[in-house]
Amino acid sequence: MQNSARPRVGFWERHQKRIAPWLFLAPAMIMFLVYVIFPIFQSIDISFYEWDGLSPKTWVGFGNYVELMGDEAFYTSLKNNVIWLVLYMLAVPVGLGIALYLNQSVFGIRLVKSLFFFPFVISQVVVGLVFSWFYDPSYGLLAKLLGVFGLPGIPVLADEHYVTYGIIAAGLWPQIAYCMILFLTGLNNVNPEQVEAGRIDGATGWTMLRHIILPQLRPATFLAIVVTVIGALRSFDMISIMTQGGPFGSSRVLAYYMFEQALSEYGYRMGYGSAIATVLFLIMMVYITIFIVRMFKAERRAR
Template sequence: MPSPLELQTHKSVKRGIPAFRRDTFWAWGMLSPTLAGLLLFLWGPLLYAVALGFYQWDILTPKVFVGAENYLKLFRDPMFYHSLKITCYYVLLFVPSTVAVSLVLAVLLNKIRFAVFFRTLFFMPSVSMTVATSLVWLLIYNPQYGLINSALDLFGLQKPGWIYDPQLVVPSIALMALWSGSGYTAIFYLAALQNIPRDVYEAAEIDGATAWRKLWNITVPLVSPTTFFLLIVNLIGSFQAFDTFYVMTKGGPGDSSTTLLYYIYENAFRSYNIGYASSLSTVLFLVIILITIVQFQLQKKWVFYER
């Protein structure tokens, strides 16, 4: 007696449409809402921004096609290089420190009592509104009556200018971002740590491994896939840093904290140079894609996947 699957296949062939092809149609039908959303809200705006880079447009007047002029102007613009340098500086300060601090936090949370309470405590800053958090840190960094400088004044120490000092503004914002984001990142590490078999550590302890050896030779390699994921996510996010810089410094003092995304904002919504801002956005997108590709190539040498 033929099985139901054979009967279904026989009927499908009889109708002229093979069963596997009908399944393919159903699959595309189920995927179509998601694909339509991606096309409408992701790929459509992306392609439109790339196209706008070939036009001169200030919103009020009709677009004027200028070819590659905006892209050529970009590479002659000293402010583009300056904002890219500030962005890279912020990325180098924020990403490695966040990953390292988050791993240490996760290791501690994995061992102490009341871990749920501390997990919630460290996670809370990451779910707070960025604007509210930035305003609080504006008060903390105030050079006259801010919390940090008031504490330093008690010990007779020099009071830095923090975000009002061109040399310290980017590290100060990176420190605030570290405080805000490390708890969220630590949750991923905590999940990875809880998946490491306990007998691996027990075998290392029998061999006389110290806590540092266990951390460096067992924990770090076994959570390397999580580290790779967090590096990718944090790098992409930090290259698009804007809201904190906008609220706290507006690119100042001078241009000392003008990130590339803030420079794009200034061109688009202050100078209304939409075409040039679009060309800057395209280059930022390409920079992020290029760095991500490099990371995917390098991860083959240091990311350990359990088999």
Template sequence: MQKLHSKQQQWMPVLFLAPAVILFVVYVVFPILQSIWLSFYEWDGIGEKVFVGFDNYIELFDDYQFWVALKNNVYWMVFFMLAPPIGLAIALFLNQKVMGIRAVKAMFFFPFVISQVVVGLVFSWFYDPSFGLFNKAIGLFGMEPVAILSDENWVTFGIIVAGLWPQIAYCMILYLTGLNNLNPDQIEAARLDGAHGWKMLWHVILPQLRPATFIAVVVTVIGALRSFDLVATMTSGGPFGSSSVLAYFMYEQSIFNYRAGYGAAIATVLFLIMDIYIAYFLWRMLKSEKA
């Protein structure tokens, strides 16, 4: 970076930044503050806003549906964490130079490229209680058919599996790139020392893959907390709200129940949870920036 000399150079960065910053402030930064402010009001979305202090939050913490959604978000986060290790396993499996491997890798990545709405439809068919492939498969093992998406106990896990499909593909690509950039000298040296298999993976390869792991974990957590599309397309939160997550619960309350203030309170809680990860990511990013 250089010092600025002339007047022109002083003003240029402002001009370069202005359009992006203005739009970003109007559509992202300011709305966040507005939502937090709105969470202290009772509002149907059209009429007058009435200040109610912390009432929305008090009601929220008494709302059974809120805890169901929160619990489901925790399930999402926990089970989504399977994506990085499975992605790594597939990446290791595919990290060879044989004919057609490029095409295979590309096609393994497909689930991430297609819309989650389509993924949701695909898995709804997969789980269909009368004809779905899932029930045909478990039928082979002599099990009774299960209507995954209308069973309160199974529905969230069914949706999470659908979400894992693209998420694993994403982690796989991150690790494939990481494996491409390994330091060959270190691996050769370790090989000469007799390291191989699990030992090699754990002590030599994984430490070198740390940047990929970091990104994989961050995007997976954010993905789990953002889950909306699949819940909306596969179940609309049902049956009886049992598969709802905070993102969908918020949408439902604000759009269908006309409770914008209450919705804003849900969004604020989700935002606060997400902030932990955002702060961690920023801290890591800026730290590596200084180094």
């Protein structure tokens, strides 16, 4: 190395390979620690207090969590989160279906693919507005369609039984587009020789899909599941736009209920809100851990 050739070099020259990475990392790490990593622990800490955001905090121990256990609204939110998680998963097979349908090379298909992807590019606020309008019981398209069959309009967003499903259907629209694009990219990279070999062996349709295509789409499928789980647990925008958690709180999810408790006209219960957030965080942590472990194994293999 250079160092041995020139014994009298400065501290920087001798150690720059050791120090340089930390200098490169410092700005990003500081920002990320201050705005993302520390706040996670601060939130967990705040969840043990009663706090309105202004006056001094009062320590309540597990008080907020005990209160959660008896809170009807918390269970409604939790139940809705489960419904979101389960139904949102539909985005994965439907996205795959659309990707298979569009994976052709006919004239104009590139434009068609981008147009199919459109719902993902626009803001969820716009999607929410569009769908609240679609569901309007007097003049919405849904009411018109039902009218064709002589059925009365259903006030989807005003009905406790339908409201969550209505919002999920709206949320699925961009999510399907997202999964579709992941699968299209995956399909693009499917090994053509294996497909041809399969054809020679007489595999067609389902057999081909199951035994040759799907195994090769595993990375795309994994990613689609990850982004869909995260999307489902993060659902907030649509609920805020379409129903504000109503009617009677029946469309709340944890993410929305937390916001409502901590930062809205219902009061500024930062401690209680943080307790809800902590529960949501722990649920999400399960998925984050699975994801990290998988990536960690991939990294190990790469070495």
